[in-house]
Amino acid sequence: MSFRAQSAHTGGALSCVELMVALYFKILRVFPHKPDAPKRDRLVFSKAHDAKALYAVLAARGFFDPKILEGYEMNGGLLPGHATRHCVPGVEVTAGSLGHGLPMAVGMAYAGRVDRKNYRVFAILSDGECDEGSTWEAALLAGQHKLDNLVAIVDYNKLQGCGYTKDVLDLEPFAKKWLSFNWEAKEIDGHNFTQILKTLSQLPFKSGKPSVVIAHTIKGLGGAAKHVNQVSSQYKPPTSDEIEIAIRELTKI
Amino acid sequence: MRYAFIRELFAFAKRDKRIFLVAGDLGYSVFEEFAKQYPRQYLNAGVLEQALTGMAAGLALTGKIPIIYSIVPFVTMRNFEQIRNDICYQNLNVKIVGVGAGFAYGNYARTHHGLEDIGVLRTLPNLTILCPGDPLEVALATKAALRHPGPVYLRLGKAGEPNVHQSSPRFKIGRGIVIKKGRDVTIIATSTFLNRGFEVMRKLQEQGLNTGLVSMPTIKPLDTRLIKELASKSKAIYTLEEHSIIGGLGSAVAEVLAESGDQVKFKRLGVPDKFTIVMGRQEYMRRANKLETNQIVSTILRHLKQKNS
Numbered sequence: 221m222s223f224r225a226q227s228a229h230t231g232g233a234l235s236c237v238e239l240m241v242a243l244y245f246k247i248l249r250v251f252p253h254k255p256d257a258p259k260r261d262r263l264v265f266s267k268a269h270d271a272k273a274l275y276a277v278l279a280a281r282g283f284f285d286p287k288i289l290e291g292y293e294m295n296g297g298l299l300p301g302h303a304t305r306h307c308v309p310g311v312e313v314t315a316g317s318l319g320h321g322l323p324m325a326v327g328m329a330y331a332g333r334v335d336r337k338n339y340r341v342f343a344i345l346s347d348g349e350c351d352e353g354s355t356w357e358a359a360l361l362a363g364q365h366k367l368d369n370l371v372a373i374v375d376y377n378k379l380q381g382c383g384y385t386k387d388v389l390d391l392e393p394f395a396k397k398w399l400s401f402n403w404e405a406k407e408i409d410g411h412n413f414t415q416i417l418k419t420l421s422q423l424p425f426k427s428g429k430p431s432v433v434i435a436h437t438i439k440g441l442g443g444a445a446k447h448v449n450q451v452s453s454q455y456k457p458p459t460s461d462e463i464e465i466a467i468r469e470l471t472k473i
Numbered sequence: 474m475r476y477a478f479i480r481e482l483f484a485f486a487k488r489d490k491r492i493f494l495v496a497g498d499l500g501y502s503v504f505e506e507f508a509k510q511y512p513r514q515y516l517n518a519g520v521l522e523q524a525l526t527g528m529a530a531g532l533a534l535t536g537k538i539p540i541i542y543s544i545v546p547f548v549t550m551r552n553f554e555q556i557r558n559d560i561c562y563q564n565l566n567v568k569i570v571g572v573g574a575g576f577a578y579g580n581y582a583r584t585h586h587g588l589e590d591i592g593v594l595r596t597l598p599n600l601t602i603l604c605p606g607d608p609l610e611v612a613l614a615t616k617a618a619l620r621h622p623g624p625v626y627l628r629l630g631k632a633g634e635p636n637v638h639q640s641s642p643r644f645k646i647g648r649g650i651v652i653k654k655g656r657d658v659t660i661i662a663t664s665t666f667l668n669r670g671f672e673v674m675r676k677l678q679e680q681g682l683n684t685g686l687v688s689m690p691t692i693k694p695l696d697t698r699l700i701k702e703l704a705s706k707s708k709a710i711y712t713l714e715e716h717s718i719i720g721g722l723g724s725a726v727a728e729v730l731a732e733s734g735d736q737v738k739f740k741r742l743g744v745p746d747k748f749t750i751v752m753g754r755q756e757y758m759r760r761a762n763k764l765e766t767n768q769i770v771s772t773i774l775r776h777l778k779q780k781n782s
Binding site for chain 2: 262326329
């Protein structure tokens with residue numbers, strides 16, 4: 221997708237892909253042929269610039285024909301660079317401007333609570349969007365209202381738009397921030413399926429508290445070696461040589 | 474106006490459990506009874522307009538009809554991008570209610586004045602903008618807003634505005650209300666200035682001018698058909714609003730007139746494009762901006778005498 225569209229935002233899609241696979245294939249209660257079933261778990265993909273990870277996983281899970289992936293960021297295609305609600309079945313919300321996802325997820329979780337529904341709401345956040353005040357406003361709300369049907373997963377690849385988070389706007393002590401907002405937090409290796417599945421099977425981490433998973437990840441992992449953990453992984457699309465190497469490595473597996 | 478709104482909201486909330494009021498830590502003396510009677514349909518979210526707007530979108534995505542409420546600038550501009558992306562782009566059934574239109578909070582200074590809301594919100598697709606002009610219109614606009622299946626902005630005054638209509642007028646989203654037809658002058662007024670329009674009409678009539686008054690409680694979608702008709706039947710048109718001269722009713726009407734080719738005499742009356750230096754209560758602030766009834770009458774009389782303007 222990145223190569224065909226020569227699109228940016230490949231690194232952040234790669235850093236969250238294991239999380240997305242684990243969620244859609246093992247954790248979320250979803251119904252690919254009835255994507256709006258009221259009892260479904262909701263996933264709010266707030267780091268919508270990395271939408272290609274969401275699209276690829278939704279297609280693989282059977283929400284839509286994988287051929288649609290070819291239209292990613294292409295003129296007249298169905299899949300915009302930032303995911304919009306119902307662009308294809310399974311995309312729950314429109315996002316793209318950072319810091320909008322968690323508030324919407326809070327609304328869905330709050331409604332579930334008042335209406336005594338037992339669906340859960342997952343919000344996938346980037347580390348960069350934890351710079352946004354609105355993310356922390358929503359975190360306050362969720363803690364205040366004890367939304368233990370809400371789970372935030374931060375793809376903590378430690379690289380934002382123009383540099384490392386520790387240099388641009390350090391989030392540390394990150395877990396402590398969430399804890400002090402009355403969330404329960406766990407830190408995991410976001411590329412390790414065993415850890416991801418074990419952690420996400422323990423939700424909520426604490427009754428009466430929203431849960432946050434801080435997933436330590438590496439931006440661009442699995443893509444071209446020269447962009448791994450580099451700012452360039454946000455911007456540079458893969459070259460044809462890099463695609464060939466990637467395909468060769470994947471077929472080796 | 475606030476009380477007319479809350480009365481209607483009460484009636485709806487009783488019938489329709491999807492109604493969910495989200496306040497931004499405002500509404501003292503207005504929402505207490507609502508909160509008591511409908512605790513599962515009310516939340517004072519706190520002072521976080523961005524998150525509460527996104528939250529309302531999330532509530533709407535589960536089928537609720539959220540109403541968000543705060544003072545005009547905080548519920549229209551602090552959270553403008555959430556209104557744009559979360560509510561309008563997703564075309565969700567959220568109602569945005571701004572209280573304190575114009576200089577209602579005059580002595581609180583410009584931070585609290587509601588003077589740009591219509592201008593900024595008018596740029597958003599899918600959004601209906603309702604600016605009722607008296608308590609009777611507020612009741613009808615609230616009903617219409619809650620029945621309308623999409624995003625609505627409802628702009629409310631706060632000063633205990635009097636009724637201008639003698640009885641409930643016919644109200645439909647997208648339609649202006651002709652209170653009186655005028656051959657010489659037609660005043661198109663909206664929101665907190667409907668009553669001012671009525672006062673100005675009376676004074677112009679005393680001057681022997683055949684003057685009409687039209688209430689324009691919907692700014693978007695605008696009643697273009699009515700505006701064109703007024704332009705063909707009246708010698709001059711004046712728009713009147715307690716809003717910046719840029720972007721509001723006057724601009725919207727000017728856009729219609731400019732493209733219609735009508736040569737009607739026209740002027741926008743509203744708050745000039747500057748921060749008012751002096752400070753005072755609503756009527757004082759209006760006077761400082763030449764929007765007191767007699768000042769408006771003088772402006773119109775002067776304008777009528779000018780040629781080709």
